[in-house]
Amino acid sequence: DIQMTQSPSTLSASVGDRVTITCRASQSISRFLAWYQQKPGKAPKLLIYQASSLQDGVPSRFSGSGSGTEFTLTISGLQPDDFGTYYCQQYSTYRTFGQGTKVESK
Amino acid sequence: QVQLQESGPALVKPAETLSLTCTVSGGSMNSYYWMWIRQPPGKGLEWVGFIYYKGGTNYNPSLRNRVTVSADTSKSQFSLNLYSVTAADTAVYFCARGVPKEGSSSPGFFDYWGQGAQVTVSS
Secondary structure, X not given: OXXXXXXXXXXXXXXXXXXXXXXXXXXXXXXXXXXXXXXXXXXXXXXXXXXXXXXXXXXXXXXEEEEOOEEEEEEEOOXXXXXEEEEEEEOOOOOEEOOOEEXXXX | OOEEEEEOXXXXXXXXXXXXXXXXXXXXXXXXXXXXXXXXXXXXXXXXXXXEOOOOXXXXXXXXXXXXXXXXXXXXXXXXXXXXOOHHHOEEEEEEEEEEOOOOOOEEEEXXXXXXXXXXXXX
């Protein structure tokens, strides 16, 4: 099984901050990686697919990069609506999610 | 705008069968994979299984012996049956649309999700 490890598990940030979340795969997944945002009591929302492609309707302050085993999600200028939990998901072999990174208000 | 809605019992007894249905509206089921994904309380996400619109299925190896996914495309619905449930199956169950992985006959990422159905396994 491909394991996905996110860091940090929790991140405290302020509105306007640049935020970076890292996701590492236990083996190479090429660019078969997606990022989701989830708010309490809601379904995850797709932000990024194919490591760096922005889903329609997602603000351009979200960006993704990486390939192989290391990936990052960057929020350039955190907005109040961006607080929540972020998950990465690989779809190279089967599909597995990272454990999540909670972005909370500092 | 594609919308998905889960329905089914919120409480299931141990050793019984968990059954959920997802109704798809605003779009066709053609050309996509239709997924079940679950989230235990306070934990992360786990894919349970999926069905392709043409009928092929695949399941998480950890659940393979206890799960079936079926579909009725004429009703724009697909369903989950999870057998012999235990407390460990307590979770929010999401249905979602899987976009085909580039160059492959399997789902990649998930672009539309239902709101989720809380299912508790308890006597």
